[in-house]
Amino acid sequence: MSQPRLTLQQILTLAFVSISVPLGDSCLKRGxxxxxxxxxxxxxxxxxxxxxxxxxxxxxxxxxxxxxxxxAVSWADLTYVMPATAIGxxxxxLISRFWLHEPISTLRWIGIMLITMGVGFVAHGPANxxxxxxxxxxxxxxxxxxxAQ
Amino acid sequence: MILPVxxxxxxxxTAMLSTIVVTSSAGDLLTAAAMxxxxxxxxxxxxxxxxxxxxxxxxxxxFFIGILFMAAAFFSLLFALNHMSLSLVGPAAASLTMVxxxxxxxxxxxxxxxxxxxxxxxxxxxxxxxxxx
Numbered sequence: 001m002s003q004p005r006l007t008l009q010q011i012l013t014l015a016f017v018s019i020s021v022p023l024g025d026s027c028l029k030r031g032x033x034x035x036x037x038x039x040x041x042x043x044x045x046x047x048x049x050x051x052x053x054x055x056x057x058x059x060x061x062x063x064x065x066x067x068x069x070x071x072a073v074s075w076a077d078l079t080y081v082m083p084a085t086a087i088g089x090x091x092x093x094l095i096s097r098f099w100l101h102e103p104i105s106t107l108r109w110i111g112i113m114l115i116t117m118g119v120g121f122v123a124h125g126p127a128n129x130x131x132x133x134x135x136x137x138x139x140x141x142x143x144x145x146x147x148a149q
Numbered sequence: 150m151i152l153p154v155x156x157x158x159x160x161x162x163t164a165m166l167s168t169i170v171v172t173s174s175a176g177d178l179l180t181a182a183a184m185x186x187x188x189x190x191x192x193x194x195x196x197x198x199x200x201x202x203x204x205x206x207x208x209x210x211x212f213f214i215g216i217l218f219m220a221a222a223f224f225s226l227l228f229a230l231n232h233m234s235l236s237l238v239g240p241a242a243a244s245l246t247m248v249x250x251x252x253x254x255x256x257x258x259x260x261x262x263x264x265x266x267x268x269x270x271x272x273x274x275x276x277x278x279x280x281x282x
Contacts, residue, residue, distance in 0.1 A: 009191065028227070029235040038231045046227055055227075062223075070206065074184040075191060077260045078177060082247050083269040089240070089280055111279030118272030121265050129261035130185060 006127060010075065013068050017081070018088035020065035026092075027058030076127040083122040090115050162237075165229040169242045173222035174249040178257055179215030185258070186211065244274040 006014075031054030038045050049055050072081045090112050097104045104112075184190070187205045194202040206212055229238045251270045255262040 025235065025239055029230055032227060032230045035231070038228065046224055049227060066219075070180065070184055071190045073181045074187060075189045078181040078254045078258060079251050079260050079262050079266050079270070082250055083266070083273050086243075086247075086273040086277070089243075089277055093280060107279045111276040114272045114276030114279060116276075118269040118276060121272065122269035125263070125265045130259055 010072075013072050014081070014084055016068045017065055017072055017085045019091055020061045020068070021085075022088050022092035024058045024061035024065060027054050027061060031055035031058060077129055080122055080125070080127050083118050086115050087119045162233060165225065165232065166238070166241055166245065168225045169222055169229060169238075170245045170249055172218050172225055173242065173246045174253060176215050176217075176219035176222055177246070177250050178253050179211055179218060181215075181254070182258060183209045183212035183215055240277040240280060244277045247274060 031052050032049065034054070035045075035049055035052065038049070050059065069081070069085075072085075076084075093104060093108060093112055184206075187193070187209055190202050190205070193205050197205075226238070226242070229242075247270055251262060251266070254260045
């Protein structure tokens with residue numbers, strides 16, 4: 001079974017998917033804590049939250065993430081993209097340690113090591129394993145990178 | 150933030166996390182299936198340009214059903230962030246969604262989830278757990 005290597009563009013796509021999620025989530029959190037408590041009785045206040053600056057910035061980052069994510073799952077399996085982009089958790093921890101100078105406990109270093117190992121595991125395998133006849137439309141789109149199992 | 154078991158707060162947190170995980174997983178699976186049915190977006194963009202790639206995506210009905218679930222997941226996340234800490238919601242939702250997606254991708258997307266991928270998913274879940282402590 002051939003295992004074509006990812007192109008530089010595909011690697012950059014996966015990298016952006018990894019980085020944009022922790023940054024976007026952090027912006028959302030910063031925006032949401034500045035708002036008063038939102039109850040189930042007033043669900044429309046969630047809509048208003050979308051137009052606050054930090055939440056809006058978080059949404060922009062998550063839109064960028066989504067475009068990259070869609071591209072990634074068009075040429076790779078979902079079960080490949082998910083662990084491969086989990087390295088974003090490691091980026092977040094390293095940014096916290098070396099940029100924000102927050103302490104990282106031994107358990108967190110262990111967590112970073114485990115995630116890195118998980119990413120290494122999946123990165124050495126094939127990116128796409130779905131049978132071609134599972135998605136007939138893809139053949140019409142000229143999907144030549146699909147691997148036959 | 151440690152939630153004592155069998156209290157109202159625990160069940161409230163469980164309900165919020167479950168909603169995020171189920172809607173998020175459904176959204177991931179449906180959009181992944183949609184993108185697989187469309188084909189390699191990089192190739193489509195090279196052949197038909199950005200407009201062609203966008204047209205291929207927005208004319209796929211399955212994609213919009215996935216978007217609906219993703220929107221539901223997003224608002225569930227916003228709601229949960231208003232009540233719980235990001236350090237709990239983010240990793241817990243990410244880990245549980247990954248496990249659910251791995252199981253569902255095997256059965257619904259027919260992906261070949263071998264020992265390597267299971268190991269990767271479990272290692273990442275454990276890693277995310279440790280990162281929160």
